[in-house]
Structure formats: structure tokens, C-alpha cells
Amino acid sequence: MDPMRGQRLPIVLIALSLTACTGPPSDNAPRTSVPAENAARATLLPTDAQELPDFGFADYQALLEQLRGTPVLVNIWGSWCGPCREEAHDLARLHDEYGDTVQFIGIDILDARSSARTFMQEFGWTYPSLYDSTGEIRNRLGYIGQPDTVLYDGDGRRVGEWQGPINAAEVEAAIRKLT
Secondary structure, three states: OOOOHHHHHHHHHHHHHHHHHOOOOOOOOOOOOOEOOOOOOOOOOOOEOOOOOEOOHHHHHHHHHHOOOOOEEEEEEOOOOHHHHHHHHHHHHHHHHHOOOOEEEEEEEOOOHHHHHHHHHHOOOOOOEEEEOOOHHHHHOOOOOOOEEEEEOOOOOEEEEEEOOOOHHHHHHHHHHHO
């Protein structure tokens, strides 16, 4: 007879109960409301920076159309992306400086909303991001990786684009030309 047999069952039950309590956070976990600091008004533009509404390419195009008249800086990112982390402080600083005249929009791709919200809070982003779970927007814009940043003038024309982490001085120079 095995002397450990009676002790194995409690150990297995404890292990099972611990793994049931430590699963990944829910994407529907409660979130903090952060008023978005927007340069423009548009019905599709989130007013809560932490909202992360689902967007596809058609929604993105409709939002850009609603934002005509205002320059727009779009940054495609993911919380799991190391280069996105590298540029996050620069984006927050640029938004602090130009966010009243240029509409900043993030596009969070291939991510979990809970991770994205944590990332946005960590870097103090107060501009809204859209949630693109499949990467459709990035792909339809013709990009392969991330981060990618696109600058549109008030007429909706692409006037700047950066693949990989931004060079903050270059982006700032391009924004100054528009403001």
C-alpha cells in the first residue's frame, strides 16, 4: 500500500483551486474613466480615453472624414510591443504640447483591452485609442509591423508617416508645419 496515497488528494484539490483563481484578467474587467483630451468633436471620436471602442477600417475612414478641418496624428500600437513602449513617453509629451490643435488617436491592435488600458495609464495617455483586435486598420493602411504613425493635414491628406518608433523631433517638426 502507498503511504502517500491519502495525502495526494488534498494537494491536487489545493492546486486546482489556486489555478482557478489566478487566470488571466478578464477583458471586461472594470476600468477607470479618463476624459479624453480631444482637439475636435466627432460622433465617432471617444470622449473617454479608456473606452477602446471596436473599430474596423470602414469606421476608421468615417472617423477621419468627421475630423476634416483638424490635423490628425494616428499611432498604431500594442501593449505587448517593445518599440511601442519606446515611443510612448514621446507621444504623451507631443499630445501634451499639441493636443489642443491636433487630434491624437491611438489604434490598439492584436491586444487585450485590459492590457491596453494598463499601458495607456502607465504612460499617461489622455487621448483616445480605438480597438482593432485583428489588425485590419494597420493592414489596410499598408503597414506590416508596429508601431506606425501617420499624420494627416486638415484636408485628410497623409503628410507624414513613420514606421517603427517615432523620432519625436521629426514628428514635432511635421506637426508645427500644420499648426
